[in-house]
Amino acid sequence: MSKEELSARWDGYLGKLKDRYYEILNSTEEPLNEVYNNMQYDNVIIHNITNGLKGQTVVQLSQKADDGWNKMQGEIYKNGFLFLIKEEGYKLAEFKKWLDIEFTRFSVKVFANAARKILENVKKHIDEKKMHRCTQCAAELPINIYSFMAVNIKCESCGAVNTYQPDDRVRALEYYVIEPLAEEYAIEEKIKGATDKSAMKEYYKKYYGYLMENVPEKKESYQRTMDERLNNPFFSM
Ligand SMILES: [Zn+2]
DSSP, rough: OOOOHHHHHHHHHHHOOOHHHHHHHTTTHHHHHHHHHHOOOOOOHHHHHHHHHHHIIIIIHHHHHHHHHHHHHHHHHHOTTHHHHHHHHHHHHHHHHHHHHHHHHHHHHHHHHHHHHHHHHHHHHHHOOOOOOOOTTOOOOOOOSSSSEEEEEOTTTTTOOEEEEEHHHHHHHIIIIIIIHHHHHHHHHHHHHHTTTTHHHHHHHHHHHHHHOOOGGGGHHHHHHHHHHHHHHGOOO
């Protein structure tokens, strides 16, 4: 076999693995729509599904690529083209990187789709017009239903302090809805950030910026976490 034939064979093999990747994920489209439609207020099922799909794609196809490269190496030695080990070997790493990036994109999208569905479900079941009244004098209290922490509210009529506990489903929106949507919002920076420190910083700013905007009660705590990440000595290395 000539070196060109060997190279073409290896490219063809990796190309088939890419086709297989798309085949597997395209076939999930309809079942996933079914899953979104049957979801309620949490995304536990999405974790299970994406873990399973990662096994079928990233894990198994990486394994197949390794197997292919072992055979390829055998051919390379047999034919005496040792320089091809380096010239063709990098394609294995590139392929695995490609798998990781593509799957990250896919799973972030799935979690974000689920998030939109969960938000829709919660909104349907929360009565925004329901009055919240002071336990002492029954005056109306200015409650923000979409709050994520218990809050103490002083009644303007009688001065009594009322504690408002947000609905559990609303509280859980932070984890099941806002975080996945923040990931979706910052996905490109996250992907670039894997190999580029300044993009990683941009990712943190975008991700935490989104959380601060949408969970204002926790702004300070998110700000602290973000600052810790941004001031990580890793970035000044
Ligand atoms: Zn009152």
